[in-house]
Ligand SMILES: Nc1nc2c(c(=O)[nH]1)N[C@H]1C(S)=C(S)[C@@H](COP(=O)(O)OP(=O)(O)OC[C@H]3O[C@@H](n4cnc5c(N)ncnc54)[C@H](O)[C@@H]3O)O[C@H]1N2
């Protein structure tokens with residue numbers, strides 16, 4: 001983690017308003033503060049899917065290792081094309097057959113060709129392959145001859161249908177960069193280099209719990225006035241998608257002593273801690289005060305909706321405050337605010353801590369199918385379904401009421417539209433930025 005204090009970073013933010021930090025400034029402050037975990041481990045190639053590469057991988061070999069044929073056909077010297085009269089067919093005496101995997105061979109003479117299969121090494125003396133669909137075979141007194149008509153010869157040039165040595169990866173070139181989250185194609189690429197083990201970052205450990213006297217764990221009977229803890233499940237699922245180690249600490253009552261014990265335990269077990277609830281100004285909202293006792297609160301009020309109260313800072317397991325402590329996100333209790341703040345602030349911070357070279361969530365512009373009400377002064381995230389109109393253009397339809405307690409509006413949505421701070425209301429047809437949910441990692 002950084003050697004700067006949170007105060008250093010936050011006070012350097014241009015335009016920081018402690019009562020209402022803009023979404024972009026808050027993101028910047030968080031990303032400036034967090035640092036990747038240092039520890040790495042070596043895992044077998046097939047166990048590396050979804051893990052984050054700890055160091056650049058340099059290719060130890062050429063891929064492909066030899067010039068080889070891209071087609072089943074006949075290998076020959078491309079100069080033979082120019083050597084014949086323009087209106088004459090190409091006629092070459094046919095020699096042996098070369099299969100993929102066979103040892104390299106040689107063309108006996110320039111007026112000959114060799115039968116070759118896809119993937120077989122191009123024989124020395126050859127630089128061109130003609131696909132078998134272009135060719136006729138004829139038996140002559142001199143032996144079997146491969147013939148290509150003058151018209152089809154016009155479609156061939158020297159070098160055709162040959163895959164060059166090292167054209168995929170040359171020896172010593174960088175195959176994959178550190179910070180990459182390994183996908184199936186990456187594992188295949190490493191396999192093509194013969195690499196059986198990969199050095200990856202340790203998984204980030206993220207602890208979380210929900211706070212609130214009203215919460216009942218899912219599966220238990222609901223008493224009057226209580227609600228089920230849906231945030232715990234949502235947070236666990238969002239974390240699972242990030243590929244981190246998830247430490248579920250359950251529910252904690254609105255009691256400062258219990259909250260402190262839970263935060264201290266979480267700081268001792270995890271690199272990052274997430275809580276939900278108790279971050280606003282109510283009489284039972286203790287998160288910020290206990291967080292400050294266990295560490296530092298950098299800021300907690302942002303000009304966004306949903307998610308206006310979100311506390312960011314760090315905490316330690318005990319008052320000795322050894323090391324960097326654990327980064328902490330105190331998310332608001334409202335279920336939609338939990339998700340909005342997670343995707344707006346927490347996701348990229350955790351991925352950065354996990355060592356990934358993070359790319360922000362993709363956004364694209366779509367026309368609104370529903371008019372949107374909004375006052376300038378805060379960034380808003382509203383939930384939309386994306387439906388194609390008759391012309392095949394995706395349009396953003398609001399998923400009904402946008403209250404930050406209405407989780408159904410998230411469940412029904414295909415994405416979030418992002419309405420920037422200075423934006424007012426928007427009319428049907430205006431273009432708006434959407435972050436699609438599909439593809440979130
Ligand atoms: N006077 C003010 N009141 C509120 C303000 C404000 O600025 N002044 N901000 C509002 C906003 S915005 C939000 S968001 C909430 C956030 O409050 P808290 O983080 O303190 O959250 P709680 O009060 O604990 O809970 C809010 C809401 O969410 C329900 N909840 C809480 N935890 C869960 C859970 N694990 N699963 C499902 N639902 C949960 C809780 O029952 C409340 O209904 O404060 C506003 N108030």
Ligand code: MOO
Nearest residue numbers: 306307308337404
């Ligand atoms: O964050 Mo609150 O959910 O804006 O209403």
